[in-house]
Amino acid sequence: MNARDDDSAALSRAPARLTRKGQATRARIVDAAARLMIETNVAGTRTDDVREAAGVSASQIYHYFEDKPALVRAVISHATDLVLEAQQPVLGQLDSMAALRAWRDHVVELQRSRQCAGGCPLGSLAGELAESGDSARGELAAGFARWETALREGLTTMYERGELRPDADPEELALALLAALQGGILLTQLRRDTAPMRAALDTTLDRIESLTTDPGPRTVEAAHKR
Numbered sequence: 001m002n003a004r005d006d007d008s009a010a011l012s013r014a015p016a017r018l019t020r021k022g023q024a025t026r027a028r029i030v031d032a033a034a035r036l037m038i039e040t041n042v043a044g045t046r047t048d049d050v051r052e053a054a055g056v057s058a059s060q061i062y063h064y065f066e067d068k069p070a071l072v073r074a075v076i077s078h079a080t081d082l083v084l085e086a087q088q089p090v091l092g093q094l095d096s097m098a099a100l101r102a103w104r105d106h107v108v109e110l111q112r113s114r115q116c117a118g119g120c121p122l123g124s125l126a127g128e129l130a131e132s133g134d135s136a137r138g139e140l141a142a143g144f145a146r147w148e149t150a151l152r153e154g155l156t157t158m159y160e161r162g163e164l165r166p167d168a169d170p171e172e173l174a175l176a177l178l179a180a181l182q183g184g185i186l187l188t189q190l191r192r193d194t195a196p197m198r199a200a201l202d203t204t205l206d207r208i209e210s211l212t213t214d215p216g217p218r219t220v221e222a223a224h225k226r
Helices: 020-039 047-054 058-064 068-086 097-113 121-129 134-160 170-191 195-210
Strands: none
Touching: 020 047, 020 058, 020 068, 020 121, 047 058, 068 121, 068 134, 097 170, 097 195, 121 134, 121 170, 134 170, 170 195
């Protein structure tokens, strides 16, 4: 990706510390690149496309990003932020079945409001970049880990309060919930219908609910014996 459409050219590294103006310029470049890469594809996005969309010069792009992989990593991080922010405040409060069901309704409504088009930005990037190299795959894995952590924290709180049975595994349940969501979004995008997403999430949430018990205190020591 360069001014001559040669994606192999190296770009100069961004400085470690940026002025407020520099931060704003870099953010504008990342936002423009994210829109192009998510809406079309990463491979076909050129420096000139990003330059025009961001309203910056090629030298400004070269100033902040050493090469295309560096820009792609910034886009993945940006996409992760957008995905998680779109689920707030419910994503940060998943410590009860009522809260989990409310989150389910929220993410389903997000897809319905978009006419089930576009899918998940992070999932779309993963579909294109998962086999492209360790750099992008690592950044994607970190993004999904942030998402999984938000789910796991609520389930862990339920476990430690005694609202999940001793044999429940918050980590496994969080992973299953994220996998159900991703698969559901993909089929929802293909079918232009939220039914697959609703079915996947409801089945997983029903499983979690089957592991609930009458709330009761469980000591932190007991919780960590698992």
